[in-house]
Amino acid sequence: xxxxxxxxxxxLKAMLIGSATPWIISSKxxxxxxxxxxxxxxxxxAPDTMNPFATWSSFWPTVFTYDTLVGPEAQRxxxxxxxxxxxxxxxxxxxxxxxxxxGMKWSDGHPATAKDAAFTYxxxxxxxxxxxxxxxxxxxxxxxxxxxxxxxxxxxxxxIVTKLPSxxxxxxxxxxxxxxxxxDVSYAEAxxxxxxxxxxxxxxxxxxxxxxxxQFARLTPNSHFRTGKPKTAGMVFRFFDxxxxxxxxxxxxxxxxxxxxxxxxxxxxxxxxxxxxxESLTPQWNYLAFNTVSGKGEGSTKALQxxxxxxxxxxxxxxxxxxxxxxxxHADPGVGLVVPMAANYYSxxxxxxxxxxxxxxxxxxxxxxxxxxxGDGIREDKEGNSFQLELITGTTSGTLEIPIAVVQLVAxxxxxxxxxxxxxxxxxxxxxxxxxxxxxxxxxxxLLVRANWLSGSPHDLLSLGSGKLVGTxxxxxxxxxxxxxxxxxxxxxxxxxxxxxxxxxxxxxxYMEAPYIMLCYPFVLEARRKDCFVGWGEKGIMSMEGYFPFxxxxxx
Amino acid sequence: xxxxxxxxxxxxxxxxxxxxxLNFVLFRVIPGDPASxxxxxxxxxxxAEQIEAQRxxxxxxxxxxxxxxxxxLSATLRGDFGFSFKFRGKHVADLILERLPATIALVGxxxxxxxxxxxxxxxxxxxxxxxxxxxxxxxxxxxxxSTPSFWLGMLLVVVFSTALRWLPGYGASSPGxxxxxxxxxxxxxxxxxxxxxxxxxGLIGQYVVVARxxxxxxxxxxxxxxxxxxxxTNRQMLMGHAFRNAMxxxxxxxxxxxxxxxxxAITVEAVFAWxxxxxxxxxxxxxxxxxLLQGIFLLLGVSIVIANLMADxxxxxxDPRVKQ
Numbered sequence: 087x088x089x090x091x092x093x094x095x096x097x098l099k100a101m102l103i104g105s106a107t108p109w110i111i112s113s114k115x116x117x118x119x120x121x122x123x124x125x126x127x128x129x130x131x132a133p134d135t136m137n138p139f140a141t142w143s144s145f146w147p148t149v150f151t152y153d154t155l156v157g158p159e160a161q162r163x164x165x166x167x168x169x170x171x172x173x174x175x176x177x178x179x180x181x182x183x184x185x186x187x188x189g190m191k192w193s194d195g196h197p198a199t200a201k202d203a204a205f206t207y208x209x210x211x212x213x214x215x216x217x218x219x220x221x222x223x224x225x226x227x228x229x230x231x232x233x234x235x236x237x238x239x240x241x242x243x244x245x246i247v248t249k250l251p252s253x254x255x256x257x258x259x260x261x262x263x264x265x266x267x268x269x270d271v272s273y274a275e276a277x278x279x280x281x282x283x284x285x286x287x288x289x290x291x292x293x294x295x296x297x298x299x300x301q302f303a304r305l306t307p308n309s310h311f312r313t314g315k316p317k318t319a320g321m322v323f324r325f326f327d328x329x330x331x332x333x334x335x336x337x338x339x340x341x342x343x344x345x346x347x348x349x350x351x352x353x354x355x356x357x358x359x360x361x362x363x364x365e366s367l368t369p370q371w372n373y374l375a376f377n378t379v380s381g382k383g384e385g386s387t388k389a390l391q392x393x394x395x396x397x398x399x400x401x402x403x404x405x406x407x408x409x410x411x412x413x414x415x416h417a418d419p420g421v422g423l424v425v426p427m428a429a430n431y432y433s434x435x436x437x438x439x440x441x442x443x444x445x446x447x448x449x450x451x452x453x454x455x456x457x458x459x460x461g462d463g464i465r466e467d468k469e470g471n472s473f474q475l476e477l478i479t480g481t482t483s484g485t486l487e488i489p490i491a492v493v494q495l496v497a498x499x500x501x502x503x504x505x506x507x508x509x510x511x512x513x514x515x516x517x518x519x520x521x522x523x524x525x526x527x528x529x530x531x532x533l534l535v536r537a538n539w540l541s542g543s544p545h546d547l548l549s550l551g552s553g554k555l556v557g558t559x560x561x562x563x564x565x566x567x568x569x570x571x572x573x574x575x576x577x578x579x580x581x582x583x584x585x586x587x588x589x590x591x592x593x594x595x596x597y598m599e600a601p602y603i604m605l606c607y608p609f610v611l612e613a614r615r616k617d618c619f620v621g622w623g624e625k626g627i628m629s630m631e632g633y634f635p636f637x638x639x640x641x642x
Numbered sequence: 643x644x645x646x647x648x649x650x651x652x653x654x655x656x657x658x659x660x661x662x663x664l665n666f667v668l669f670r671v672i673p674g675d676p677a678s679x680x681x682x683x684x685x686x687x688x689x690a691e692q693i694e695a696q697r698x699x700x701x702x703x704x705x706x707x708x709x710x711x712x713x714x715l716s717a718t719l720r721g722d723f724g725f726s727f728k729f730r731g732k733h734v735a736d737l738i739l740e741r742l743p744a745t746i747a748l749v750g751x752x753x754x755x756x757x758x759x760x761x762x763x764x765x766x767x768x769x770x771x772x773x774x775x776x777x778x779x780x781x782x783x784x785x786x787x788s789t790p791s792f793w794l795g796m797l798l799v800v801v802f803s804t805a806l807r808w809l810p811g812y813g814a815s816s817p818g819x820x821x822x823x824x825x826x827x828x829x830x831x832x833x834x835x836x837x838x839x840x841x842x843x844g845l846i847g848q849y850v851v852v853a854r855x856x857x858x859x860x861x862x863x864x865x866x867x868x869x870x871x872x873x874x875t876n877r878q879m880l881m882g883h884a885f886r887n888a889m890x891x892x893x894x895x896x897x898x899x900x901x902x903x904x905x906x907a908i909t910v911e912a913v914f915a916w917x918x919x920x921x922x923x924x925x926x927x928x929x930x931x932x933x934l935l936q937g938i939f940l941l942l943g944v945s946i947v948i949a950n951l952m953a954d955x956x957x958x959x960x961d962p963r964v965k966q
Binding site: 298304326330335339340518522 | 675725728730732796803813814818915917929
């Protein structure tokens with residue numbers, strides 16, 4: 087009898103397991119990417135709302151669903167257009183005319199016209215000066231004070247007139263949203279609580295149809311996309327806090343594409359013939375900043391305020407070693423404020439560039455009056471006091487981590503020229519508090535090693551030294567009237583050659599005064615599987631400023 | 643008896659009031675400005691005006707005392723935990739309730755498995771102390787107990803997800819599965835397997851060590867010798883005398899651990915990208931999201947107080963001396 091009962095139990099178990107097997111086998115958790123033609127990608131990202139007026143954290147994935155009017159991608163690549171198909175500017179550089187794609191539709195079938203673009207810009211512009219001004223998110227009023235008027239000429243023509251020559255109309259990153267969805271949203275809601283829940287309505291190639299915060303966004307192909315419905319069956323964009331699951335997901339076949347990889351993971355995947363690895367240039371700076379503040383919030387020695395002291399330390403920093411040893415080759419060596427990604431404007435400042443030479447650094451420190459007079463191996467400042475500098479560092483977000491090896495190298499070199507350094511590692515909150523303007527409780531540090539990611543626009547390229555951004559982007563709090571004047575001039579210049587010339591002038595001013603020593607410009611590391619899709623493009627698989635190449639992938 | 647329970651309840655309420663007050667103070671003395679951190683993803687240069695605008699949006703421009711303190715305490719007493727900064731105006735209670743099921747599923751299930759396996763193995767090892775089973779069980783348990791659960795989790799991912807491809811290594815569900823369907827349930831359990839294993843293995847080690855020690859103490863007591871002399875069987879001695887007396891330290895450990903169920907398992911959640919309270923706490927801390935942190939820590943305080951309350955009450959049942 088007992089035997090029979092065991093048999094019955096076994097049969098029941100077998101039935102249960104058997105009934106579950108098809109579900110398990112067909113579970114999407116184990117599904118092959120190739121089978122369903124859905125592109126699976128992952129990044130270190132933490133989007134919090136799909137409302138571009140309320141957040142800075144949702145560039146991915148909203149960039150797949152909404153278009154910018156023009157944006158940097160369309161200016162650099164003939165085959166990567168935004169909401170406008172063509173654009174031109176009048177001879178006086180004040181009137182911009184945009185031709186919207188004829189017959190374009192929103193993903194819900196409504197016509198997408200110049201009226202929607204005008205609505206988006208006017209929605210922002212009309213909020214200026216109001217208590218709920220839309221200045222807290224990706225879509226924001228920054229730079230709109232230059233606009234004189236926004237006019238809908240016809241459904242396919244938008245005209246923006248500026249008060250002064252400005253590249254804002256083509257450079258702004260504001261995402262164009264549909265008027266029929268957003269017209270009843272108040273400023274207060276758009277600025278904070280309106281979450282713009284999926285499914286969204288956009289003009290981009292992939293429409294966000296499901297968003298699970300902290301997990302993933304599911305995107306479906308836009309059947310009304312202006313150049314035709316994308317050939318893939320959709321996308322699943324996974325969000326992670328760390329790179330480990332991304333690398334594991336690629337290896338296990340659960341992901342087709344991963345970005346934000348570490349150097350070790352990238353190297354590991356590069357040896358696997360199933361993958362193609364790539365690295366993308368980014369508008370990111372890793373820099374060493376000096377606290378140049380005088381008075382409240384100043385550092386432990388007045389030497390930090392002396393350009394000769396900072397310049398001498400510049401000779402003790404070996405950017406090539408940082409790239410080779412700390413970044414494992416995945417970065418360009420730091421030079422000036424203009425990042426290599428901004429190829430139109432980049433200069434390596436070869437005629438004034440410092441070279442790594444510890445002896446030269448020592449000689450310059452001696453000449454500037456920072457000698458080791460008592461022979462203890464530590465230099466004294468001009469007041470005769472020995473000093474030890476506090477170097478603070480930390481991560482500002484998941485994608486902007488400073489490898490600790492960078493800090494170790496910098497501290498080591500400074501130690502070798504008689505400037506001992508103590509390192510304090512901080513979390514993002516504490517780091518932002520300590521590097522805030524002294525009026526807001528910040529200051530008291532000496533050296534800062536930090537990463538910054540801005541856009542490659544001429545204005546942002548100079549922002550580290552902007553007097554208006556002291557305590558926010560300008561962490562060294564260095565100011566220079568001539569530099570600020572050039573920055574103002576750039577804001578009202580649209581000629582590329584003239585901008586390049588002005589950027590070069592400003593870069594040289596700040597390089598010579600050395601409130602920052604650029605350490606490197608890191609690459610974003612990425613990898614993709616070879617077996618499921620084609621159309622990825624060549625170097626730099628994924629655009630850092632648009633949805634390329636996910637609008638043109640095709641299943642194999 | 644009722645006086646004892648009354649005293650326990652009063653202490654619990656006092657503790658919660660202290661937790662609520664400390665929640666306000668503690669998070670604000672941590673350096674960091676939520677308004678600046680909310681602009682952390684900005685890809686353009688951020689102005690002081692933009693930071694100030696964020697401050698106004700989230701009421702951080704008001705004086706800390708009395709405005710913010712009074713707002714917080716009065717709202718908390720009404721059961722209103724306010725809006726999250728990081729999650730752009732979402733109710734804190736909604737956010738916590740969204741993440742709580744995933745955490746309870748992960749840590750709760752791991753606790754149940756660990757209590758059942760760990761206590762049984764520990765009691766058996768203690769009962770048969772010095773034997774082969776005791777040596778093997780104790781050795782493995784100590785190894786598991788001393789292994790960080792996140793490291794165990796990473797090993798499990800490498801073996802079962804990356805190499806063997808048997809189980810998913812991250813997330814709680816597959817995109818596109820209809821939530822609430824049978825397919826979703828299976829998919830969810832499928833995703834849950836490795837994280838639960840990572841948490842449970844460490845806990846099993848802990849329970850085995852404590853249960854074995856408790857049982858080892860009991861079996862050498864005089865009353866156990868007396869019981870054997872009276873002719874009781876092993877089963878009668880184990881269930882009637884040894885197990886009940888060994889329960890007190892085990893109940894303490896279980897109730898303490900149950901109190902932490904809602905806190906999640908931060909490191910394991912990070913390894914498996916599990917969308918639970920642990921990950922939410924880290925996100926809130928990184929963003930200095932005061933309302934969300936206050937809500938999470940109040941919930942944690944309540945759960946620990948309740949767990950301790952339950953332990954106090956169970957002591958009374960297990961050991962009549964406590965009632966007196």
